[in-house]
Amino acid sequence: MEKGLLYPVTNQFRQDQKLDGIWDFKFDPEAKGEAKGWTTGFDDPIKMPVPASFNDFFTDKDSREYTGDFWYAKKFFVPTYMDGKKIQLRFGAATHRATVYVNGQEIRSHEGGFLPFTADITDAVKLGEENIVTLKMNNELHRDALPAGDTATLKNGKKMAKPFFDFYNYSGLNRSVHLLAVPQNNIYDYSTTYEVSEDQATVHYRVDATDGKDFKVSLSDEDGNVVATSEGQTGDLVVKNPTLWQVRDAYLYTIKFELLDAGKAVDEYADEIGLRTIEIKGHEILVNHKSVYLRGFGRHEDSIYAGRAFDLNVERRDMNLMKWIGANSFRSSHYPYDEQVYKFADREGILITDEVPAVGFKMAAASFLGGLNQSFFDGHWIDELYKKHIDQVKDMIKRDKNHPSVLAWSLCNEPDTSTDSAVPYFTKLFNDSKDLDPEKRPRTFTLNEDDTFETSKCLKFPDFYLLNRYPGWYHKWGYEISDGEAGLRAELDEWKNSDIDKPIVFSEYGADTEPGLHKLPSIMWSEEYQIELLDMFDRVFDSYDFIRGEQPWNLADFQTVEGNMRVNGNKKGIFTRDRQPKAVAFYLKKRWTSLPLDY
Numbered sequence: 001m002e003k004g005l006l007y008p009v010t011n012q013f014r015q016d017q018k019l020d021g022i023w024d025f026k027f028d029p030e031a032k033g034e035a036k037g038w039t040t041g042f043d044d045p046i047k048m049p050v051p052a053s054f055n056d057f058f059t060d061k062d063s064r065e066y067t068g069d070f071w072y073a074k075k076f077f078v079p080t081y082m083d084g085k086k087i088q089l090r091f092g093a094a095t096h097r098a099t100v101y102v103n104g105q106e107i108r109s110h111e112g113g114f115l116p117f118t119a120d121i122t123d124a125v126k127l128g129e130e131n132i133v134t135l136k137m138n139n140e141l142h143r144d145a146l147p148a149g150d151t152a153t154l155k156n157g158k159k160m161a162k163p164f165f166d167f168y169n170y171s172g173l174n175r176s177v178h179l180l181a182v183p184q185n186n187i188y189d190y191s192t193t194y195e196v197s198e199d200q201a202t203v204h205y206r207v208d209a210t211d212g213k214d215f216k217v218s219l220s221d222e223d224g225n226v227v228a229t230s231e232g233q234t235g236d237l238v239v240k241n242p243t244l245w246q247v248r249d250a251y252l253y254t255i256k257f258e259l260l261d262a263g264k265a266v267d268e269y270a271d272e273i274g275l276r277t278i279e280i281k282g283h284e285i286l287v288n289h290k291s292v293y294l295r296g297f298g299r300h301e302d303s304i305y306a307g308r309a310f311d312l313n314v315e316r317r318d319m320n321l322m323k324w325i326g327a328n329s330f331r332s333s334h335y336p337y338d339e340q341v342y343k344f345a346d347r348e349g350i351l352i353t354d355e356v357p358a359v360g361f362k363m364a365a366a367s368f369l370g371g372l373n374q375s376f377f378d379g380h381w382i383d384e385l386y387k388k389h390i391d392q393v394k395d396m397i398k399r400d401k402n403h404p405s406v407l408a409w410s411l412c413n414e415p416d417t418s419t420d421s422a423v424p425y426f427t428k429l430f431n432d433s434k435d436l437d438p439e440k441r442p443r444t445f446t447l448n449e450d451d452t453f454e455t456s457k458c459l460k461f462p463d464f465y466l467l468n469r470y471p472g473w474y475h476k477w478g479y480e481i482s483d484g485e486a487g488l489r490a491e492l493d494e495w496k497n498s499d500i501d502k503p504i505v506f507s508e509y510g511a512d513t514e515p516g517l518h519k520l521p522s523i524m525w526s527e528e529y530q531i532e533l534l535d536m537f538d539r540v541f542d543s544y545d546f547i548r549g550e551q552p553w554n555l556a557d558f559q560t561v562e563g564n565m566r567v568n569g570n571k572k573g574i575f576t577r578d579r580q581p582k583a584v585a586f587y588l589k590k591r592w593t594s595l596p597l598d599y
């Protein structure tokens with residue numbers, strides 16, 4: 001678990017320099033890089049862009065599909081003005097694991113390919129000179145790691161990733177690398193909670209520094225006017241006649257913390273926050289005490305060329321697509337996204353269900369991806385897996401807790417909850433995570449087809465339900481879709497007639513659709529069928545008032561492993577992988593824009 005995960009800033013006390021660009025890269029199939037001295041660099045490097053996944057740049061299958069150890073290296077200069085500071089390297093995402101060396105000195109290792117970590121290199125760097133950072137990385141999949149899968153060894157000795165999940169195992173330095181210089185005594189974390197009413201908002205804050213509890217705190221509006229001040233490690237900032245952060249109508253204040261030593265400022269950290277509250281009341285999801293109906297998508301960080309790399313250009317396009325279609329939310333399926341995604345959503349007033357990469361915890365559903373037909377939670381790997389799982393839940397919440405856009409935490413995607421062995425795992429997970437978020441936002445996980453009202457043994461844990469349902473695609477498909485609708489209604493009637501009074505959000509439903517394939521009457525894979533399927537779901541959604549959200553799968557087509565059920569990836573996108581609309585996009589736009597924006 002990381003001590004602090006504040007997003008890098010430059011100010012009068014701090015320096016943030018990105019090391020993005022071309023790095024040296026080399027595969028290490030024999031895992032002998034250390035023995036060969038690669039910790040201080042290596043010859044015959046491949047010139048590799050960062051941030052980027054390495055996979056899709058190559059023209060040979062062995063390189064695209066490479067699984068095992070691989071290395072990055074980059075020379076960087078540390079200016080003398082950083083002398084006296086704590087000097088750090090911050091990696092936005094190293095997928096899936098990394099060991100960091102600076103000038104040949106091992107600094108630290110990190111497990112988990114979708115959350116940042118910081119390496120303190122103060123004692124390893126040479127000031128006023130060129131230094132070299134190298135990373136030994138590895139992208140193998142294991143049942144006791146997130147995301148879950150296996151790594152097979154083929155008869156030719158090459159390793160092959162066998163994911164228990166439906167997205168490509170893109171690997172590499174997928175997000176930016178920062179060279180940071182911060183004061184020795186520095187602010188490393190803060191949190192806020194809110195009380196809001198028409199004429200007043202109160203921000204309860206807490207701020208932590210490595211040494212000292214003497215702080216000055218201010219809150220400014222979007223015009224730079226200071227609207228409230230406070231002092232001390234904890235306190236309240238009271239705002240009269242506030243402009244609240246609303247769904248699709250965002251307003252961001254700037255909170256600024258100054259750390260004082262003997263009355264003199266020695267560090268400062270400023271960030272944008274939104275004054276809003278999140279609640280679950282009965283079967284309603286409330287933002288600022290007002291019921292919200294979620295319209296949006298499951299997504300992926302996925303694009304042509306750079307794979308899983310964060311790309312500001314793609315994110316700008318995706319945000320515009322979501323605004324165009326009338327969406328107000330998305331799930332960060334199936335892993336925490338780059339921090340800049342949450343900043344975009346903060347600015348656009350879009351709600352995020354933030355999901356940790358606990359995906360593939362279900363052998364049966366992974367069967368067409370190479371899993372086994374048994375209960376995942378009966379496995380011998382569970383104890384080791386849990387340590388990594390809760391560690392990444394802690395870091396996800398620590399990193400993302402101050403974003404107004406974060407609505408809820410999804411602690412797992414489609415786990416196998418239909419067996420008794422899942423219960424102790426989820427009991428521990430929900431107990432260990434209940435106090436991590438100062439705002440106590442709702443916690444949930446998605447329930448797959450097999451985990452229904454009848455069969456799931458873990459329905460007591462979620463604060464609201466995320467249902468992934470695929471009648472019309474994975475069962476009762478084509479002309480049989482009417483039976484699919486009947487089955488869906490039958491399950492929802494069970495929820496309706498039960499004593500459960502919590503919101504249900506449909507977090508996945510949809511049909512693979514080949515853009516340009518038209519058929520009258522429809523046929524599966526045609527654009528017409530995708531519309532018919534969503535129209536069936538919408539008829540059902542409109543029949544139950546406890547359904548408080550619809551998020552079809554997926555915003556865009558995305559890459560998966562190759563297989564006889566995938567046509568160059570998953571084609572359930574409402575938009576194509578290059579972000580152009582399928583016919584269903586216009587159907588959804590008509591439905592969603594007919595609802596008030598903040599409905």
Ligand SMILES: CCC[C@@H]1NC[C@@H](O)[C@H](O)[C@H]1C(=O)O
Nearest residue numbers: 166449468470474508570572
């Ligand atoms: C029945 C499980 C559906 C599955 N749910 C998880 C997503 O990551 C997949 O892409 C989606 C699919 O197969 O389309």
